[in-house]
Amino acid sequence: MDLRSHYPFWLLKHGIVKTYPSLNDSILTEVVVMGAGITGAIVAYYLCRAGFKVTIVDKRHIGQGSTAASTCLLQYEIDTPLHKLMDIVGEGNAVRSYELCLQAIHKLHRIASNFKHVEFIAKPSFQFASFGKDIKDLEKEYALRRIHGISEVQWLDEKDIQDKFTFKAPAGILSRDGAQMDAYRLTHSLIHSAMRNGLQVYDGTEIVNIKHNKRSVQLNTNAGHTITARKLIICCGYESQNYIPKKVEELYSTYAVISEPFEQGKFWYKNSLIWETATPYLYLRTTSDNRILIGGKDDKFYNPDKRDAKLPLKTKQLQHSFNKLFPVIDFKSDFEWAGTFCNTKDGLPYIGSIRQRPNTYFALGFGGNGITFSEIAATIITDLLSGRKNNDAPIFSFTR
Numbered sequence: 001m002d003l004r005s006h007y008p009f010w011l012l013k014h015g016i017v018k019t020y021p022s023l024n025d026s027i028l029t030e031v032v033v034m035g036a037g038i039t040g041a042i043v044a045y046y047l048c049r050a051g052f053k054v055t056i057v058d059k060r061h062i063g064q065g066s067t068a069a070s071t072c073l074l075q076y077e078i079d080t081p082l083h084k085l086m087d088i089v090g091e092g093n094a095v096r097s098y099e100l101c102l103q104a105i106h107k108l109h110r111i112a113s114n115f116k117h118v119e120f121i122a123k124p125s126f127q128f129a130s131f132g133k134d135i136k137d138l139e140k141e142y143a144l145r146r147i148h149g150i151s152e153v154q155w156l157d158e159k160d161i162q163d164k165f166t167f168k169a170p171a172g173i174l175s176r177d178g179a180q181m182d183a184y185r186l187t188h189s190l191i192h193s194a195m196r197n198g199l200q201v202y203d204g205t206e207i208v209n210i211k212h213n214k215r216s217v218q219l220n221t222n223a224g225h226t227i228t229a230r231k232l233i234i235c236c237g238y239e240s241q242n243y244i245p246k247k248v249e250e251l252y253s254t255y256a257v258i259s260e261p262f263e264q265g266k267f268w269y270k271n272s273l274i275w276e277t278a279t280p281y282l283y284l285r286t287t288s289d290n291r292i293l294i295g296g297k298d299d300k301f302y303n304p305d306k307r308d309a310k311l312p313l314k315t316k317q318l319q320h321s322f323n324k325l326f327p328v329i330d331f332k333s334d335f336e337w338a339g340t341f342c343n344t345k346d347g348l349p350y351i352g353s354i355r356q357r358p359n360t361y362f363a364l365g366f367g368g369n370g371i372t373f374s375e376i377a378a379t380i381i382t383d384l385l386s387g388r389k390n391n392d393a394p395i396f397s398f399t400r
């Protein structure tokens with residue numbers, strides 16, 4: 001699967017941080033993690049800390065799938081607003097999903113602070129009403145978040161928005177708890193760190209066949225070797241669909257543009273993450289080297305050639321939308337990229353096992369909150385493998 005165009009910003013910024021050998025023998029391990037993007041990295045890190053003997057394999061280099069293309073906004077707000085999610089999965093599960101995303105941001109913050117070269121910046125998140133007709137739903141959302149005490153939220157009216165953000169919008173919700181990070185770098189750091197707890201790492205190792213036995217799994221690699229393990233964790237991002245008997249993902253194309261650096265780096269209120277109520281939504285963040293990132297203009301198709309061909313047009317459109325909000329900021333595009341993206345029926349990820357695939361767990365951080373979902377998946381799977389009950393697991397199960 002072609003997950004992204006060639007030059008996402010963080011990949012160019014850091015290059016290939018580290019390469020690992022490919023697997024050149026048949027091995028036995030306790031747990032094998034398939035896929036070394038941000039999800040596989042957190043899963044492996046947690047499992048190694050819990051004392052498991054873990055091997056991680058990837059057919060690409062580390063972090064070179066969707067993780068390299070991620071724009072890395074961390075929000076506890078799921079793409080499906082709380083009031084809509086309640087209608088789909090019930091009030092308790094909806095609220096708990098939001099709370100788990102909030103906890104995941106804080107947990108990722110603590111983890112990232114262990115690594116000197118991994119950027120993680122906590123900052124507010126601001127969602128504005130794209131149109132006057134969206135105010136009613138946004139008010140409902142604001143009330144629910146306050147009732148359930150999810151983060152600290154503030155209602156902004158037109159004047160507040162003008163004062164804090166300088167653009168015109170009818171209303172919005174300012175949330176205290178958001179963050180931006182560097183998922184590509186964190187992936188490398190987690191894997192490197194987990195090696196101290198025994199993690200074995202093989203890149204350039206494609207799994208071409210999986211046999212799910214009663215007490216083990218047997219994986220065949222492209223080089224003709226075998227990995228035999230007690231448990232398999234599939235962290236193959238959007239390519240995980242290949243291993244699931246029913247279709248769970250809707251594929252989209254998405255686009256991102258990052259500006260040349262500005263001389264000064266204060267653009268709007270606390271350089272908050274900004275997004276809107278429209279679908280698909282436009283989103284903005286800044287970087288620590290004084291750039292502005294704009295993302296969105298999603299298309300509802302998976303066709304990498306068409307996606308990449310549309311990049312010049314999408315760059316213009318993203319820039320145009322930005323100029324409408326901030327006419328005095330002279331945004332000059334420096335890097336543009338496109339990626340494949342995926343949503344589920346309710347905006348929640350799929351985490352856990354499938355009856356037809358014994359000894360196998362899936363950690364699928366689908367949706368706009370992919371990275372926070374990766375952390376939730378790692379927590380749940382570590383609990384399940386450790387024999388601990390996890391009361392949140394049913395919220396994300398395949399049978400929900």
Ligand SMILES: Cc1cc2nc3c(=O)[nH]c(=O)nc-3n(C[C@H](O)[C@H](O)[C@H](O)COP(=O)(O)OP(=O)(O)OC[C@H]3O[C@@H](n4cnc5c(N)ncnc54)[C@H](O)[C@@H]3O)c2cc1C
Nearest residue numbers: 035037038039059065066067070072073207237339370371
């Ligand atoms: C443009 C863009 C912007 C985004 N912005 C955000 C954002 O702001 N916030 C957010 O939370 N999320 C965002 N996301 C989503 C987020 O990036 C993803 O959820 C996350 O990167 C997925 O990580 P992953 O490790 O699950 O998948 P991946 O990074 O794709 O890793 C999966 C790995 O599995 C490997 N693999 C697959 N099949 C095999 C096989 N057969 N054998 C061996 N290895 C295999 C692949 O090579 C790959 O490296 C964005 C995504 C895109 C594309």
